[in-house]
Amino acid sequence: MRFSRQRDIVLNVLQRTESHPTAEWIFDQVKREIPSISLGTVYRNLNQLADGGIIQRIFDNGHVRYDGKMDQHDHFRCIRCQQIFDVHLRLEDITKNIPQDYGFKVTGYALEIRGECHQCQTKETEQ
Amino acid sequence: MRFSRQRDIVLNVLQRTESHPTAEWIFDQVKREIPSISLGTVYRNLNQLADGGIIQRIFDNGHVRYDGKMDQHDHFRCIRCQQIFDVHLRLEDITKNIPQDYGFKVTGYALEIRGECHQCQTKETEQ
DNA sequence: ATATTAACTAGGAATAATTCCTAGTTAGTT
């Protein structure tokens, strides 16, 4: 993988945010530094970075989002505002019985917890 | 929600399979009974059934699939053949600390385990 | 049984997300 200004800025934009943005959002951010960048370039770089294990793809309601954090963590999605938050659980043992029970070899997992974020719970009681 | 032959067959096709099919696969199956059914009708009915809590949507690598089983269960996806299998884990406590740790109200979760299914592990050693 | 009508249908057009294509450019190597 070769260094390019486009790839570098795509990666930095993603690594600087706490959110889990779409390709389109990343595109808008990168355009502020490289106005001529194309959406295809953003998609290509995101795919290369994800395939290279430098970023993660996360799948939210059938839409692809990206995550610059590569430490093992889980996600909480608010069913009202749709925001995605990181949560850190200690679930190393979660799949320990799968190999003997099912014969599957486990290489990873993704846990998405759903519910209402603090902000949306507060809004509800105000109304 | 009104009864229609189209909806009934869409639902029955989905409830009869162990797989987690796409709308397109369900469309092909239903066509064997109603050759004139349109793909739009399949999508509309799947959405209505999912919104009505009669079936589930599951999200696989950014693609939407459907699941006719509504009992709480988790999924294992083979990273080689991409098949999705049901796994039944007892994880009721998995999110019990989320409310105090993060202030989030939890209403559900989805766990996808990744790895290699039995068949694909066997194929590997044969080659 | 007949009338009524809101919810449905088929078929096809529209939309949206993502990938593909092409000709020109550039980062890294020699």
Place this chain on the structure above:
DNA sequence: AACTAACTAGGAATTATTCCTAGTTAATAT
């Protein structure tokens, strides 16, 4: 400096899904 594989912008193509419209029908009321 020359080389070239990997890159880029821009736009076309593809794919999954939704939307639109005119006609049909399941469920209810008379």
